[in-house]
Amino acid sequence: MKNFENINKRAQKNTGRIQESQPDFMRAFKKLQQEGYKANALDEKTKEFIALTYAVADKCEGCIGNHINKLFKLGATREEISDIVAVCIVMGGGPASVYGGYALEAYDEAAGEN
Incomplete structure (x- = not known):
């Protein structure tokens, strides 16, 4: 079983390594992310x-x-995540079924249902 909390911490630590060596680039990238996820024609939940x-x-x-x-913080349900996983599998086949399962596992972990 994967532990997505540890995976996230490791990803953040690795991103921090890039931040140390490329601070200007990473500040610009962060600004791009903030603008991209900001609610406009689509709300934040849809963008996520x-x-x-x-x-x-x-x-x-x-x-x-x-x-x-x-x-999870935006109020998404497990059923919504499951619907997304179904679309991913249609578009991505077998590999999407494995990584889609990871999405549901991560949701259960976030909800405290390990």
Whole structure:
């Protein structure tokens, strides 16, 4: 069983390494992220759903944990995550079923249902 809290901490630590060597770039990247996730025509929750879809498709465990935590705080339900996983599997086949399962595992962990 994966522990997405530890995966997220490791991803943040590794991002910090890049921040140390590329501070200007990472500040610009952070600003890009903030602008990209800001509510406009789409609300923040919808944008996080899209980001989760990419996280599953790109097989990024740190991204899955990060976006699940944000979605959990935005009130996303397990059923909504499950629907996203279904679309990911349709679009991504077998690999999406594995990483989609990670998204549900991360949600259960965030909800305290290990």
